[in-house]
Amino acid sequence: MICTPLIKPLQPLVRHTRTPRVWLFDLDNTLHDASHAIFGHINQSMTRAVMQSLDIGEEEASALRKTYWARYGATLIGMVRHHNVKAADFLHLSHDFDIAGNTKIEKNLSAMLNAVPGIKYVVTNAPMHYARIVLDRLNVRHCFAGICSINEMCLQGRFRPKPSPALMQQLLVQLQCEPTRTILVEDTLKNLKTAKLLNMKTVHIFHRGTPFSSTQRMRPAYVDLRVNSVQQLLTHPFALSA
Template sequence: MHTWIFDLDNTLHDASPHIFPHISRSMTAYLQTHLRLDPEAASTLRLTYWRRYGATLLGLMRHHGTDPRHFLWHTHQFPELERMLRREPYLHGVLRRLPGRKIIFSNSPVHYARAVVRLLGIDRYFDDVFSIEHTKFRPKPDAYGFRRLLRRHRLEPRRCVMVDDTAENLRTAKRLGMRTVWVTRSKRVPGFVDVRIGSLLELPRRLNLLT
């Protein structure tokens, strides 16, 4: 029986319309305040670090000695999180139909990830929410966090299925021996992806491809 490892944002819910723009604005404001930059310079630096390191946080830690917990706390505040959430239709039914353990593996901080899971009403389906703090702030696609998750739950990679909207995260999962499911509308599928789905609704019907 598989252990299902799910990404959170843009996999179990749609973060693009409201949540991701809010985080981007919050990060820019953080850089303005703590690095004393004007809005344009702060936005440029945020994007530069994101493109170079895959996460703005990594650039701030490397070049400015930023405290990651302080940064993540202040950039992931959502007074109206429930209103901003865009739920995947029939998500509960999909999760109920998947046999095996389920874990969330997210690059977001634990306070935000747990709040989203609670508001989606899906906490009962998951054994753990494995957040960026658990990776010692080495986010996906870094293999370090994957290995920590596997050790924490005593998992064999060959018995795990990684479900994610980001291809590079799946590349790492595949290298470690996991099966991979890419949630995307892309028609071009790289070799490290075992199953491509346009929506989580398709997942229970594709189980035969993951055995």
């Protein structure tokens, strides 16, 4: 069982066979449709967390949240760097809602994941407690050997979430995997661009609810495969070939 500073095991009693092929799956709008209900709750909860942490009004908190997300890729980073907010406290506040009840079930996802050759991990900018609840609700936690959540994405004392090249490079080192045999599955193009620069394989799950998706008309050169859902990927020859 792989356990590194970046990767934490999801199922201590499950043993995954080591293979040369490694899958890194994003979570929201990749393994499940977060735009169905989850993202609305996260937006509200995130703004409320900024308000409570800084004792400011909703309008100011909303603007600050969006500024930090655009600048750093995660509101958490701005809150930690500029306001000395404790990361664990903020991650809890920003995802404090009925997660399981708002997670849309994806039919047959567990069976399809298990049918695809290769060892699989979750790599998400979401917090660990949120990711575990979603994976349990989807009934797929047992399909993955481990997870890298934003809780672990800290290098040299600073949070480095996706699309950080340093993060992706460290993941490859700690998993001891060959970049050309490692596949990143994502709904966010900038994360896939970083992966391709490191010679990884890339799969784009196109989702209309993902920010800036309206500009994603064509498949960029750094994307090896573009599909409209994780189910489409898992039944594609790209995934099923060993």
